[in-house]
Amino acid sequence: MQLESDDVPWVSEPPGGVMKSTREWAAAYPECAAEEWQTPFLPIRNWQVDRILPWAALTADDVVCDLGFGDGSFLIRASSVIGCQCTGVEINGDLVERAKANAASMGSSVSSLIDLQEGSFQQFMSSESFAKATVIFVHLVPGVLQKMAEQLDDRIATGVRVISQGYEIPGLCSRKTSELAYNCDDERDPTTDEALAKFMGHAFLYSQ
Numbered sequence: 001m002q003l004e005s006d007d008v009p010w011v012s013e014p015p016g017g018v019m020k021s022t023r024e025w026a027a028a029y030p031e032c033a034a035e036e037w038q039t040p041f042l043p044i045r046n047w048q049v050d051r052i053l054p055w056a057a058l059t060a061d062d063v064v065c066d067l068g069f070g071d072g073s074f075l076i077r078a079s080s081v082i083g084c085q086c087t088g089v090e091i092n093g094d095l096v097e098r099a100k101a102n103a104a105s106m107g108s109s110v111s112s113l114i115d116l117q118e119g120s121f122q123q124f125m126s127s128e129s130f131a132k133a134t135v136i137f138v139h140l141v142p143g144v145l146q147k148m149a150e151q152l153d154d155r156i157a158t159g160v161r162v163i164s165q166g167y168e169i170p171g172l173c174s175r176k177t178s179e180l181a182y183n184c185d186d187e188r189d190p191t192t193d194e195a196l197a198k199f200m201g202h203a204f205l206y207s208q
């Protein structure tokens with residue numbers, strides 16, 4: 001699936017700074033070096049996570065996984081607010097270090113709950129850590145979501161909930177059980193441009 005840059009306003013460069021490109025890191029992980037496997041870094045905001053947690057009914061008994069955790073924003077907020085165990089994978093080594101530092105800054109009661117692994121989600125999705133997750137969070141572009149849809153569907157069939165921030169997961173509409181529309185105008189950073197706000201304005205929940 002070929003994405004138009006208009007579909008993903010942050011595809012060339014994330015707002016507010018230049019991250020080492022996903023493409024560069026993907027070179028170290030041949031299984032995701034193809035263009036269509038790549039998603040750039042854009043962190044979810046805490047106000048969004050605070051909406052998602054009750055909407056998706058996360059509890060301290062959940063094990064939450066973020067495929068491409070970036071700077072750890074979602075996992076760190078989830079573990080500190082809910083007290084759930086968290087795991088995930090991120091391909092960009094700089095972001096992994098940043099996420100570990102962010103988790104450590106929250107103290108051991110939070111950081112001890114979070115297992116942050118460097119690697120590709122293609123590898124991670126065959127790991128034991130992934131198999132233990134009861135909630136999978138994805139904040140990725142449609143082309144990537146489409147490629148992982150079958151594996152996500154297999155997990156949903158076992159009772160796992162999948163949360164997709166930003167985009168619906170192609171091919172999983174029969175599993176979609178809820179849609180969250182944020183009130184971006186009230187809560188988004190006023191510097192966020194309209195195209196980005198539109199993308200960030202929804203989350204989708206998939207379950208049995």
Ligand SMILES: C[S@@+](CC[C@H](N)C(=O)[O-])C[C@H]1O[C@@H](n2cnc3c(N)ncnc32)[C@H](O)[C@@H]1O
Pocket residue numbers: 022032037038039040041042043044066067068069070071072073074089090091092095119120121122138139140165
């Ligand atoms: C839109 S960001 C989301 C970050 C985080 N989940 C959040 O919501 O704050 C997507 C992340 O996926 C990572 N990523 C892209 N391709 C990946 C791959 N094949 N394996 C693991 N991580 C990947 C990127 O480096 C980026 O940090």
